Amino acid sequence: MATNQGAWSETAFVTITRYAAGGGTDVQFASLTETIDIDMGDKDIEQVPTLIGGRVVKKTPQDITTITFEGYPVDLDSGSSPATGVSQLFQGGATWDTSEPLTNTSTIVRDLFRIAILWTDDTTATSAAGATASSTNAYRIVFAHAYCTSMKPSYTDGILKVTFTFKCPAFNKFGMSLIKEESGDATAIATLNTYNSTNYPPAGTSSYTW
Numbered sequence: 001m002a003t004n005q006g007a008w009s010e011t012a013f014v015t016i017t018r019y020a021a022g023g024g025t026d027v028q029f030a031s032l033t034e035t036i037d038i039d040m041g042d043k044d045i046e047q048v049p050t051l052i053g054g055r056v057v058k059k060t061p062q063d064i065t066t067i068t069f070e071g072y073p074v075d076l077d078s079g080s081s082p083a084t085g086v087s088q089l090f091q092g093g094a095t096w097d098t099s100e101p102l103t104n105t106s107t108i109v110r111d112l113f114r115i116a117i118l119w120t121d122d123t124t125a126t127s128a129a130g131a132t133a134s135s136t137n138a139y140r141i142v143f144a145h146a147y148c149t150s151m152k153p154s155y156t157d158g159i160l161k162v163t164f165t166f167k168c169p170a171f172n173k174f175g176m177s178l179i180k181e182e183s184g185d186a187t188a189i190a191t192l193n194t195y196n197s198t199n200y201p202p203a204g205t206s207s208y209t210w
Helices: 087-091
Strands: 013-018 026-028 033-039 045-049 055-059 065-071 112-120 138-154 161-168 179-184
Touching: 065 138, 087 138, 112 161
Parallel strands: none
Antiparallel strands: 013 026, 013 112, 033 065, 045 055, 065 161, 112 138, 138 161, 138 179
């Protein structure tokens, strides 16, 4: 993933953390993730024609952001680190089964997640939520309070693959940002704070402590 050719390529770190109920535990998904697609919500505009033939710009609120991953699950386990499955992320629930054999059933629960994606040439880095060394380069995108909205297993190519999707608005109901980007050019970026109600309060207008 080195940047000596001017662009990030080949590999990335992905850390997905369940809110509160998951104890703020960072789960690494780099071991099974093949592709990462981020459809950042558009800040679109429209035009409104006037009676004299002019145009007035109408601003449209930023659309929702969609983050899509493709990976190869080998079981149901989303709670291990590195994770080896994604089913528990989608089905939700107060607790995830950790006793073999694992069982996962559909629920009406919709868990909240923080998603961190990191590209870096720091060879000591192990997590998208962790810090990078001061003499290395890094670029990180973080999405807070995202929902897992889709999980689609497929065996079409003769190998079990799952496409799973998260959606995240740009702001919460108080107008606080839910998307953060960081980069460091030969400069360290810091470890993300624990994803819990202390650093990411569910109510109030105070800023999140990323």
